[in-house]
Amino acid sequence: MISHYGDPEPTHNVINALVAQAHPSELQITVADDASPVPFAYNGGSTLVQVVTRRSNGGFGSEGSLVMSLPPRKNGSS
Numbered sequence: 001m002i003s004h005y006g007d008p009e010p011t012h013n014v015i016n017a018l019v020a021q022a023h024p025s026e027l028q029i030t031v032a033d034d035a036s037p038v039p040f041a042y043n044g045g046s047t048l049v050q051v052v053t054r055r056s057n058g059g060f061g062s063e064g065s066l067v068m069s070l071p072p073r074k075n076g077s078s
Helices: 008-019 062-068
Strands: 002-004 029-033 049-053
Touching (some): 008 029
C-alpha cells in the first residue's frame, strides 16, 4: 500500500520503481489517496496498480483501514 496525498510525482516514482522490479507479477500495488485536492490518477498501464480514493480526508493512517476493507485481488487484476 502506498499512502498518497497531494503531489503525484513521488507516488508515480515509487510505482515505477516497484513495477520495474525483477518479479512484478508477484506485486499488488494499492495507492490510497486520502482525498487529495486533485485525485491521484495512474496511467502507467500496469494492471498491478489499483487506486482507491477517500471522499474526505481521514488524516494520517486512515488509508490503511480503507485498503484493508477492500476484497482481495487476484494477481494481475485491476
